[in-house]
Amino acid sequence: MKKTLFLAAAAAATLLAAGCSSDEPAAASADSLTVSSAWAKAAESGMTGAFAELENTGDTDIHIVSAASPSSARTEIHEMAAGDGGAMVMREKADGLVIPAHSTHSLAPGNDHLMLMDLVEPVLPGTEVTFELTFEDGSTTEFTAQVRDFSGAQENYQPSAGAGANHGG
C-alpha cells in the first residue's frame, strides 16, 4: 500500500516537471554547465590530458559532443575502460559525455578526461590552455585550464601495443 502511494507521488512529480519544461524554452546546455578547477598536464609535445569539474546546474541532462583547443590540432574526449587484456586503458569516448541534471562530473586522471592529441607548441607550467566544449544543442562554452607538472595520467593509450606504451607525456 505504502509502495503504491510512493510510486503514484513520484509519477505525479514527473508529470509536473515535464509540464513545466514544455511551457518554457529549454535553456541552452552552455548556460547550465559550470566548469571549475580546470588544469592540464604540462608537456613539450605530442599528447597531454586536461581535467576539470563539470557541474550541470540545470534540470536537463547535458550532452557534450566534442572538445577543441587552439593548443592542439585535435582534441578528444577520453574514457578509461578495460582493454582486451583486462588492464585499464584510455580510449576515445565516441558518444561524448553526458552529465545528468543537477550533478557534477569529474574529469580526472584515471577517469574521463580531455586529451590534446597533437600539441602545436609546448604547454608549460603556469600558462593557460583554452578549451571549447560543444553541446548536442549546438551551444558552446569556453574555459581555461592552468598547466602544471604532473607525473600521473600516463594511461596506456593503445591496448594492442601492450603494457609498455605510455603516451601520457
Added chain:
Amino acid sequence: MAELSRRRLLGGGAAVLGAAGIGAAGVGTGLGYAATREPEPTGGRTVAFHGVHQAGIDTDPQAFAAFVALDLRPGLDRRALVGIMKVWAEDGRRLAGGSPALGDTEPELALDPARLTVTVGFGPAVFDAAGLEAQRPEWLRPLPAFSIDRLEERWSGGDLLLQVCADDPVTVSHATRTLAKSVRSLATVRWIQRGFRNAVGTKPTGTTMRNLMGQVDGTVNPAAGSTDFDRQVWNPGAPAWLAGGTSLVLRRIRMELDTWDELDRPARELAVGRDLAAGAPLTGSREHDDPDFAATDVHGIPVIPPESHVARARPRNANEQFLRRGYNYDDPDGAGLLFAAYQADVDAQFVPVQQRLAEHDALNPWITPVGSAVFAVPPGFGPGGYPGDTLFEG
C-alpha cells in the same frame, strides 16, 4: 553547516560529560579530567592568503615551518618564472583555504589548513633570468663572509624560496611537496630546512619561543601592525616594485649542545646576558624589562657583561633592528636554530649587527652558522595577481 552542527553535537556531548564529572566529584572521587572539555580542533583555522603583504611574516608564528630553496633550470626566461609564480599563487590560495591544489594527488591532506601560509622569495638569479638586473635590490647577494661562518653549500643560496608554515606538520609536508612538484620541470629543490616551535596549545599564544639552548629567543621583536614593525620590516619602495615587500635572511645556526652542556647555569646566563628562567635581562626581573647596560655590581663590574650576546646584539642606531621569526631544528646533523630575519634593507639593518656578533659574542663558542641565504620577498597580491607581479609586469 554540517561542520557546525557536528560541533554543536560534540559540544553537547562534552557538556553531558562535564555534568557527569561534577557528579563524580560530588561523590568524592575528585577526578578533575572528567570535567575537562576536549578542545575544538584547530585544523580549520585559516590565514588570509591575499593582501598588501604576503602572509607568513606578520602572521603570529605557526608551530611548524619548512624553508625550501629551489634552483631554476638553465635557460629559463621571464615567462617561465611567471608560470611558476602563477602555479604557486593558485595552489597557495587553494591550500591556505583548506582546498586541494589543482591536480592534488593527496587531496585529503589539504583539508586541514591549520593557519597555512605560503611565502615566496627571490634569490639573485631571478633577476638575471628575467632580464631585470636593474631591478635587483643592492643588498640581494650572499652576506659578507663572517669569521664565525662554517657555511655548507647544501644549506646555502637558492634562486627561489618557499616558506611554508602551519600549525600542523602534515599540512606543511603536503603543501611543500605539492608546490614543488607542480613546477618540477622549471625548478629543482636545492634544500629543505624544517623547523618547529611549541605545538599549539602547549603555551599561551604570544609566548616568546625558546631555542634548544633553553633561552627565550626573540624578545626584542616589533609587534605586528605597529609603526616599528612597518618601518623595520616593510620595504618602502626601494626599488619601487618591492614596496610592501621585505627581505629574508635565513641562517642555519648549529648549536654545539655537547659543549654547552659543560657550562653551568650562571655561566650560561652571563654568556647571554639574560636569566634563563624568565628571559629577563640580568639587570631586570621580567622578560620585557629594558636591559641596563650601565648597571655595575659592588665591585664596579657590569651586571650585563659587555661581551654578552644581548650587549653585543643591542642596536647601535635605530636602523639596526629587524623581525626575527626563527624555528628550532633537530635532525641527524645536529640541533640548532633556523634564524629567520626580515628587514626592509639587509645591508643597513642586518649586516652591521651580524658583523658585530661575529667579531665578538660570548655565545660564539657554542653557535656555528652552517647555512646562509638571502631572498627578496615581493609584496602581497590580490586574487588576480601573483608573487612578483609588480616586478615582472612593472
